[in-house]
Amino acid sequence: MKADAVRGHLDGLLLAVLEPGPLHGYAIITSVMNRSGGALELRTGTIYPALKRLERLGLLASSWESVGERRRRRCYRLTDAGRRSLAGERADWREFTTAIGAVLNPGSNA
Amino acid sequence: MKADAVRGHLDGLLLAVLEPGPLHGYAIITSVMNRSGGALELRTGTIYPALKRLERLGLLASSWESVGERRRRRCYRLTDAGRRSLAGERADWREFTTAIGAVLNPGSNA
DNA sequence: AACCAATAGGTTGCCACGCAATATATACCC
DNA sequence: GGGTATATATTGCGTGGCAACCTATTGGTT
Numbered sequence A, B: 001m002k003a004d005a006v007r008g009h010l011d012g013l014l015l016a017v018l019e020p021g022p023l024h025g026y027a028i029i030t031s032v033m034n035r036s037g038g039a040l041e042l043r044t045g046t047i048y049p050a051l052k053r054l055e056r057l058g059l060l061a062s063s064w065e066s067v068g069e070r071r072r073r074r075c076y077r078l079t080d081a082g083r084r085s086l087a088g089e090r091a092d093w094r095e096f097t098t099a100i101g102a103v104l105n106p107g108s109n110a
Numbered sequence C: 001a002a003c004c005a006a007t008a009g010g011t012t013g014c015c016a017c018g019c020a021a022t023a024t025a026t027a028c029c030c
Numbered sequence D: 001g002g003g004t005a006t007a008t009a010t011t012g013c014g015t016g017g018c019a020a021c022c023t024a025t026t027g028g029t030t
Helices: A010-017 A025-035 A044-056 A080-104 B010-017 B025-035 B044-056 B080-104
Strands: A060-067 A071-078 B060-067 B071-078
Touching: A010 A025, A010 A044, A010 A080, A010 B080, A025 A044, A025 A071, A025 B080, A044 A060, A071 A080, A080 B010, A080 B025, A080 B080, B010 B025, B010 B044, B010 B080, B025 B044, B025 B071, B044 B060, B071 B080
Parallel strands: none
Antiparallel strands: A060 A071, B060 B071
16 A cells, blocks of 8 residues: 555544544554554554544544553544544545546446 | 545546547546546646656657647547556555445445 | 637646654563 | 563655646637
8 A cells, every 4th residue: 555545534544443432542553454454554643643633623532541550541532523524534435436436447337 | 525535546547537548638627527427627737747747657648639720739648558557556446445445434345 | 899618738836634754651571 | 681562742744636827719699
């Protein structure tokens, strides 16, 4: 997968992996990697700013979680607005793939 | 369709619409629009530089065509390398949609 | 004749956004 | 003590499609 591949679709990915339940940043990276079969390897410089942005937009909420003695995790969860946004992202994705697919592979009505 | 949507997939679109036969810039824009059902409206600032780039890369070749008295069109056609590249773009597209789709809509093995 | 939309080609500069690089610290295993 | 995995975060860069702009021809309408 070429670099910059997720451009324009990152928000949907983040919202999607948070749908089943809250996760912290590091776990989000591994979740995206696992769910994509290893194809998508997000970097910290990619997701941490993105998570902040989504929280600022009200689509995510975060809280610190303690693990062990001194270890902290910032745990993100979907807000209601986030859930609605995820639905929108899924609709957009369908439109997008349909449009590009129709041009790239005409006559393959998939 | 949000602006910047085709980012990263433009080359494939251009190569794909040129597969059936040569077209000039303006016709490429309408072809992409038609084949996408009106979803993709490329701008001249998008395709003219892109066509030049693809020609420089050897994926396209161009020639001036006269139409009417004083009118000229720059006609682009696929080279052999362009045809091979198109195959690669289609493979990339499949990988890409599979990866993103798996994260965005898990359990919908499509 | 005047006007306008469609056809046709082109350039320039902006800026959003993911990424590479870098930094810090804990936890665990050998 | 060394190496790897876990965990969070910031900074600066490059890219690439797009908005905005420009010129010119063609053909239809009024």
